[in-house]
Amino acid sequence: xxxxxxxTSLAAALPATVPFxxxxxxxxxxxxxxxxxxxxxxxxxxxxxxxxxxxxTAAATAWRYGDPEFHDLRAALxxxxxxxxxxxxxxxxxxxxxxxxxxxxxAPSDVAVMSAGAYPTFAFHVAGFGARAxxxxxxxxxxxxxxxxxxxQRTGAKLLYLANPDNPMGTWHAAATILRLIDRLPAHxxxxxxxxxxxxxxxxxxxxxxxxxxxxIRLRTFSxxxxxxxxxxxxxxxxxxxxxxxxxxxxxxGLGLIAxxxxxxxxxxxxxxxxxxxxxxxxxxxIATLGRDHGLAPxxxxxxxxxxxxxxxxxxxRTLAALATRGVFIRKPMVAPxxxxxxxxxxxxxxxxxxxxxxxxxxxxxxxxx
Amino acid sequence: xxxxxxxTSLAAALPATVPFxxxxxxxxxxxxxxxxxxxxxxxxxxxxxxxxxxxxTAAATAWRYGDPEFHDLRAALxxxxxxxxxxxxxxxxxxxxxxxxxxxxxAPSDVAVMSAGAYPTFAFHVAGFGARAxxxxxxxxxxxxxxxxxxxQRTGAKLLYLANPDNPMGTWHAAATILRLIDRLPAHxxxxxxxxxxxxxxxxxxxxxxxxxxxxIRLRTFSxxxxxxxxxxxxxxxxxxxxxxxxxxxxxxGLGLIAxxxxxxxxxxxxxxxxxxxxxxxxxxxIATLGRDHGLAPxxxxxxxxxxxxxxxxxxxRTLAALATRGVFIRKPMVAPxxxxxxxxxxxxxxxxxxxxxxxxxxxxxxxxx
Numbered sequence: 109x110x111x112x113x114x115x116t117s118l119a120a121a122l123p124a125t126v127p128f129x130x131x132x133x134x135x136x137x138x139x140x141x142x143x144x145x146x147x148x149x150x151x152x153x154x155x156x157x158x159x160x161x162x163x164x165t166a167a168a169t170a171w172r173y174g175d176p177e178f179h180d181l182r183a184a185l186x187x188x189x190x191x192x193x194x195x196x197x198x199x200x201x202x203x204x205x206x207x208x209x210x211x212x213x214x215a216p217s218d219v220a221v222m223s224a225g226a227y228p229t230f231a232f233h234v235a236g237f238g239a240r241a242x243x244x245x246x247x248x249x250x251x252x253x254x255x256x257x258x259x260x261q262r263t264g265a266k267l268l269y270l271a272n273p274d275n276p277m278g279t280w281h282a283a284a285t286i287l288r289l290i291d292r293l294p295a296h297x298x299x300x301x302x303x304x305x306x307x308x309x310x311x312x313x314x315x316x317x318x319x320x321x322x323x324x325i326r327l328r329t330f331s332x333x334x335x336x337x338x339x340x341x342x343x344x345x346x347x348x349x350x351x352x353x354x355x356x357x358x359x360x361x362g363l364g365l366i367a368x369x370x371x372x373x374x375x376x377x378x379x380x381x382x383x384x385x386x387x388x389x390x391x392x393x394x395i396a397t398l399g400r401d402h403g404l405a406p407x408x409x410x411x412x413x414x415x416x417x418x419x420x421x422x423x424x425x426r427t428l429a430a431l432a433t434r435g436v437f438i439r440k441p442m443v444a445p446x447x448x449x450x451x452x453x454x455x456x457x458x459x460x461x462x463x464x465x466x467x468x469x470x471x472x473x474x475x476x477x478x
Numbered sequence: 479x480x481x482x483x484x485x486t487s488l489a490a491a492l493p494a495t496v497p498f499x500x501x502x503x504x505x506x507x508x509x510x511x512x513x514x515x516x517x518x519x520x521x522x523x524x525x526x527x528x529x530x531x532x533x534x535t536a537a538a539t540a541w542r543y544g545d546p547e548f549h550d551l552r553a554a555l556x557x558x559x560x561x562x563x564x565x566x567x568x569x570x571x572x573x574x575x576x577x578x579x580x581x582x583x584x585a586p587s588d589v590a591v592m593s594a595g596a597y598p599t600f601a602f603h604v605a606g607f608g609a610r611a612x613x614x615x616x617x618x619x620x621x622x623x624x625x626x627x628x629x630x631q632r633t634g635a636k637l638l639y640l641a642n643p644d645n646p647m648g649t650w651h652a653a654a655t656i657l658r659l660i661d662r663l664p665a666h667x668x669x670x671x672x673x674x675x676x677x678x679x680x681x682x683x684x685x686x687x688x689x690x691x692x693x694x695i696r697l698r699t700f701s702x703x704x705x706x707x708x709x710x711x712x713x714x715x716x717x718x719x720x721x722x723x724x725x726x727x728x729x730x731x732g733l734g735l736i737a738x739x740x741x742x743x744x745x746x747x748x749x750x751x752x753x754x755x756x757x758x759x760x761x762x763x764x765i766a767t768l769g770r771d772h773g774l775a776p777x778x779x780x781x782x783x784x785x786x787x788x789x790x791x792x793x794x795x796r797t798l799a800a801l802a803t804r805g806v807f808i809r810k811p812m813v814a815p816x817x818x819x820x821x822x823x824x825x826x827x828x829x830x831x832x833x834x835x836x837x838x839x840x841x842x843x844x845x846x847x848x
Contacts, residue, residue: 112692112720114636114668116585122726132545145542154541163540163736167533170708170740171524172515173701175502200570204729215486229730236727266484298484322482331543338540338735350482356492357606359574360599365708366533366736370540 118216118238127228131437143435144459149275149305149413151335152455153387155370156380159336162373166366174365181368184375185343194348195319198371200362202304202327202342205354207233209300209325209344212353213266214239220267220300221259223251225276225443227302230269246446249407249415250279253289260297268293271302273309276441276451278409283315290323298350299324304342305411307333307381308388313410322347332412333384334374341371388412391454398464402471404450413453418474421447426474434466488586488608497598501807513805514829519645519675519783521705522825523757525740526750529706532743536736544738546730551738554745555713564718565689568741570732572674572697572712575724577603579670579695579714582723583636584609590637590670591629593621595646595813597672600639616816619777619785620649623659630667638663641672643679646811646821648779653685660693668720669694674712675781677703677751678758683780692717702782703754704744711741758782761824768834772841774820783823791817793844800840806833 111120131148135141145152154160182193189196199205206229214220216238222230224243234241242263244255251274260268270289273280286301293299303326306314317324325346331337341363344351374380395414396406404416418424427450428440440450452463481490501518505511515522524530552563559566569575576599584590586608592600594613604611612633614625621644630638640659643650656671663669673696676684687694695716701707711733714721744750765784766776774786788794797820798810810820822833 110719112717112723114583114666114720115723116583116588118585119582119723119726122723124722124726126546126725126730128546128730130543130546132549133547136549148543150543151541154538160537160540163537164534166708167530167537167736167740168524170530170533171521171705173500173518173520173707174710176496176498176500177503179502179506200729200732204732207729212489213484213486215488218486296484335541337543337731338536340544340732340734347482349480350484352494353482353485353489353492355496356489356494359570359577360496360498361707362570362574362710362732364710364737366537367734370537 122236127232134432134437138432140435142437144455144462145437146453146455146459146463147437147439148337149332149411149453150337151332151384151412152459153335153384155335156374156377158377158380159334159370159374163366163370166369170365172365173361174363174368176360178363178368181372184372188375189319189345191319191345195351196343196345197351197354198341198343198363199354199358200342201331201340202302202329203229204340204362205327205342205344206230206300207236208354208358210234210237210239210267211357213298219263219265220269221256221263221265222269223256225441225446226251226269227271227275228442246277249277250274250281253281253285257289257292261294265297267300268297269300269302271304273305273313273410275305275411276415276439276446277449278407278411278413278415280309280313280410283312286315290317290321293323301326303327304329304332308385308412309410319345320347325350330371330374333381335384336370336374339367339370341367387456388454391456391460394460395452395454395463398467402467407449413451415441415449415451417449419448423474424448424450426477427470430470430473431466434470436463436466492606497602504802504807508802510805512807514825514832515807516823516825516829516833517807517809518707519702519781519823520707521702521754521782522829523705523754525705526744526747528747528750529704529740529744533736533740536739540735542735543731544733544735548733548738551742554742558745559689559715561689561715565721566713566715567721567724568711568713568733569724569728570712571701571710572672572699573599574710574732575697575712575714576600576670577606578724578728580604580607580609580637581727583668589633589635590639591626591633591635592639593626595811595816596621596639597641597645598812600670616647619647620644620651623651623655627659627662631664635667637670638667639670639672641674643675643683643780645675645781646785646809646816647819648777648781648783648785650679650683650780653682656685660687660691663693671696673697674699674702678755678782679780689715690717695720700741700744703751703758705754706740706744709737709740711737757826758824761826761830764830765822765824765833768837772837777819783821785811785819785821787819789818794818794820796844796847797840800843801836804836804840806836
């Protein structure tokens, strides 16, 4: 199908690929629903009951636009992080915020540095605005801080993207390592610190960073530990001058009434968050043990998933496919050499029971195929 | 506050203004809530009870990402419009879709044509991507089709934006006029036909347009007649080649689970839509009569609002302010000469009772101030 002739040259040159295929698409292809949904790092424990109640109440008043300034949510987030609303910017998920950040900072031919195999949606946005993503390999299971810094220096990168804890490997750097990275950052670079999984991280892995520090923008989400992936609410923490620029380009009414109400109520229920984090740790342990019992090496994780090393990309791919045909949705890293792994979301016991039942036959199939 | 030095030159040059100030901001400034919310063309009758129920059910499962392909919603919309899913693209409201469309089609220095005083968010996006909005005046209370066409021809515009029915004036063109416009469109121009208010339009005002027609993209929303402004769901209808390009740049998980569920259920309740449209017509009549009784000339409307001519921009502005201090939120056109009018949303009887009570003293105040 030839492109529409009115596309810009940039838009015409973009690939037709998308960052992720949704599990619903896989279900439609297979003709049946997954019995266990363990691929998108969603929280199977669900949102806080208080958040559910708030969203249900808000549903009846959804004829009103959401507050385009997110006043109450922004104030609550600022309070939560010990800062002022000017240092917090909510948005349509980290994905949406990354898109706005890239748009604001990267002109065509500008460079962003990231790890090869790190979050594809960041690379999607960089390409989408005509900029270039310079990638460096992981160092084993970790993002390579020194290599990222060197690449930023070498390329004059305006953005350096790092997730801590990391996705898709689940590993983390100590807070001190991140602080050292910030101190060594080239003057022309902004650290884009994706903390989507920070709620699950052990003590000492999440650095304290002054929200006004002009060298860093951090990203948080309600999609993971808060169990609100289907709402799409994330937020940035960072310097006020940078965050205020988001107002110049964002979709002002994009964060709806129900989304704001749900996020606000979730933030107000730390007990539920603690419950989910505890249950997630239990589930991580079970997945790691299950993998180890069947010859897959679990990589220590500070997230709500466990990445298991299958030894080869072929076996990893076949294991994913064999699990899918047995009703279990998981994902895997897309880029070599990470692609020798599979990534399994920490889910509640019933979902892991299903995983435990089908992993052995799936692996047996994956290891005997050629 | 100096700009962040990492902004692109385009981002640095954008004004800090936003398209609309939310009523919540005005309420915070005033220190009290509006008693009647008649400024944002929201539907005070609320969403369909079926949509409320669907959103409430979806709230409990909001730990799941929404389907990034919107399969069910897209199929239902295609069925509703007698076309195929390839000709329908849902998104985060018409605002979000306009942003994507502008991004896909307008490179810096490209031109879009629109009426002076038409939807500010379209102009916001055009400026936001470094393109130029060429405006032509309204012809009386109507968008001037001939002048828009001439401007598109003269400037080589890639986009020609027209709302039918129109916002902020509420007027409409006959379907035949729109079809003639399409036939006379320069080959380099795409008609962006904003049909946000089409559900309220009289017979003969909404043209039948082949969704595959490469000259037109139409935009519809669940924010108005469906009473779901707080969900933010809109959709485009147009040529498949153009709509498929949206996949290259959109926020794939941006339309959440609750949003998709609510929109789907609303679409499945045409009786509620018909009820709202009937009640809206009744409310329009009441607002027009009220205005006329107090010396304001109502402009015939095919929307869910009535624009009343106050005779001068100063009186219009003072009337708006005098209504706000009396607890009634309305808006007004921002650009001369339309700014001699105020725009009042058709709301349910209790809201109009409040309006009826405070309009006379507000007008008296507005007319005696100087």
